[in-house]
Amino acid sequence: MEFAHKFFKEIMWRSSKLHVADELQLPPQEERVSWLTFSAIEEHFYQRQHETCVSYAREVIESLKDDILKRNVPGSVSSDALDDFFVTPNEAAKLLNSLLKLRQACCHPQVGSSGLRSLQQSPMTMEEILMVLISKTKIEGEEALRKLVVALNALAGIAIIKQIFSDAVSLYKEALALTVEYVEDFRLDPLLNIHIHHNLGEILPVVTDCSLEVSSNGKKLHGSSEKISQTHIYGVDVSKQQKLSGEDNSESIIDAENSMDLKDGIIQEGNDKCDASLSSSRSLRTTCEDLKQKYLSVFISKLSVAQDEFKKSYILVCNAFRDKKDQHTIWWLDALHHAEQNKDFSNELIRKIEEAVSGSLNNSRSSKIASCFQTVTALKYHIQTRLDQLEASRKMLMDRLLEIDQTMDKPKEEDIERVRHCRICQSIGDGPVCVHCELDELFKDYEARLFRLNKSDGEIIISAEEAVHLQQKNSALNRFYWNLGRLGRSQSSVDNCTDESKRRDVRDRVVVISFIFRFLS
Template structure:
């Protein structure tokens, strides 16, 4: 029974926090509407109601961090004209929450960096060894020996056959097509030399980019710039980050970051009328990681970049070369497919090494070959953690962008923005996969939309408050049952069934609200008094429970803990 109660408490807590989240969202929205209407005292009241809710339920429920940051930031902005001590305290609390929110990402980046560094050192040790620094690599010596011993054709044939068989499948890589052009040992030597040099160069480039990204993440100014470019590049592909809201009769920037983004965005738009923005540092690093991966691992199909296509009113498709891509539809081809298997370079080196072993060449050559194969294995291990590091850096940028978005509140559209929206509103606009026009002004309203929007938020607040009271009451009831050690006294439940008043004893059922019924009464409720959706209404609190969520407890089987399914009921037997 204790395991069942713990599960019910956990679920009730999640549902209560979801109801609390709905209430906070409605209150934040209403506060934003009051600000647009110039009702500053009502806006302050709504924000303080959120803080009151957070304090009231702080022992059992947690307010969403981003929602609380929004509340503290905007409440402090309302009070900052008076430069009161309360506004300074609110700002400090908001900064503390932001730091705590970002520290999670920073810790993950540190862990990923600690995992990468030893692997990077191992690769560097291999690269600085005699095998990699000698004037004539071991595989060149093998190729020279094959030419002088008339085994060159055999070696080239073995390499080409191995690569052809290995890289065949559902697709064909670009590199495997190049190996088909090799006809002699000199061609193979040139191909291997180019591939190995490219591999080393790509690794150096990736390491340098990871170093720069990590450094930028530790500097607030550089991190802000990186977020600004990433927002325009791939995070949202819109100018939401530079949006400003109406506070009274003035337009105020949400933060220094948003202001900088707006200025940078205006410069970019004025300077590049017909040129699309370049990739951000994160996307450049990701692209280089993919190229590096294609050299290290087996990748069969190359990535086909999406092309922005502009749909005209007559249904024809045109290439979109302009800056305004609100109606653009991006068409993508086959993406690259790969796995962690050895790449073409490693396979060729292994074939050459196997040839050297079969011909019993100098042992020093064999040892150098084994060393380079170990180097390839180390580089593959390093790559996996480099990819994890990039992912954590990308998550950090996304987290900073989430904080910037969390501070935004409702705003009024400008007259020019309304005209532009009407011009962009075409029949083909709804078919666009570009979110520019859909997300850019998501938080902006027209003047005539304020009252209906406030009415909708008020209805959501009323429903959320009612649901919150019900969920919190259910949570408290289940927590009290858990504290009372219900169902642990000798395997017997002394409580009576609320319907027939019989002692529950060794077998009883439990609804999601925590109320218990005997097996006979729950059978009648399920078979004769179920709703259309297959749910049962509790006779005590009227809470609905789906048939699949009804739990059945049986303590008559002695010690043991098992769970089986029986006609949609979960049958549990506690210790």
């Protein structure tokens, strides 16, 4: 290299900028560094990105350390192994990617793949970015509050199962205090709020009966009063409870008159606590009922709208059926009767029907179906049988639907229990079938008779029984894969099951049978 440098130096000339600065009249070069400060919004966004990148970088470094330890023989790991380890370009890119996100965050919160996204093409203003950050933080806060309240409710439920009602009251009160404290900032799930008020209203009288029972001779409270006195259940301070109960009686001498006053005070305090507990319980139940009605009002309004639409459609269809029954003749039966009078015309009609069936099915079963239409009489019998089955299926469906509609305002207790333990919608193996799943089966049967179902490969289903069986088979298969992914398997197996269930999902096309509607019109 030195030889080449000396050789080319003799025959080539290279001037630096310093040598020709006077000739080119270049101004002197200056280097200025300007330190920019983030605004409050930019600083908050950068700090969030920094926390995310640091967490990700730590995970990458820990994984690299684990790889180093795995490559070495167990028991012979030394500090030199970490020094000699070579980081591959892919591993280095994982670390540098975090630094890239931070550099992009310095430019603008919308720069880069990890930046904020908006529907508009132009960059967002700082006020718009602030609203996006506030909404994201609000969602994160609501989720954190929900997880905390769920955990407190679960611990309180465990305490109720163990019959440690004082701990349950304390936990429910803590959850209730959290909801009140953050009510202006974060919205709590209404069901969790109803859970707290309902259970707290149920166990407050139980705690009162167990802990504030006063003996007939005015002695100290018994049961679990010592444990409950420290939970501050009814708003009475612990020190006040100790003073009222006369806890410090080691060497003090009280005369009979003061002793009677103290006992009367204990009894009066116990009665006051009972009254306060009952009042709190009634207040909690009232609040719970208000929350329940507010939560159900949305669904009740939707149900009312759906019921009104159903009643209008039901009345129209009933009127159409009544007008149909007033007709003394059936047009399609008369048409087939006239066709039967002419032998050539009837044979031509049967031939066209066979060709239509064979062309639609295009398989070995077409001949079996076409054999049902050898004569016009057989055709009339087949059509009338299918129409009778369709009408019977509709009547069964409507009777059950109207029966359920009558119980929408006040559902039966047994129906509620069946919904709770349904083996189909709740995925309980040996539970009963709820009324809604039973109604769904009736809908499928009616749908299979009213419409023509095609399989995913285009093959036509020839009977309603086959269509119902196919739908039940696919529903059972989908439930199996859904439950399989719900059992807490690894994420990869869940994704595979989800993809498999999508591939096995019902993909049969529904095509309206035109002549059925002509018969009903």
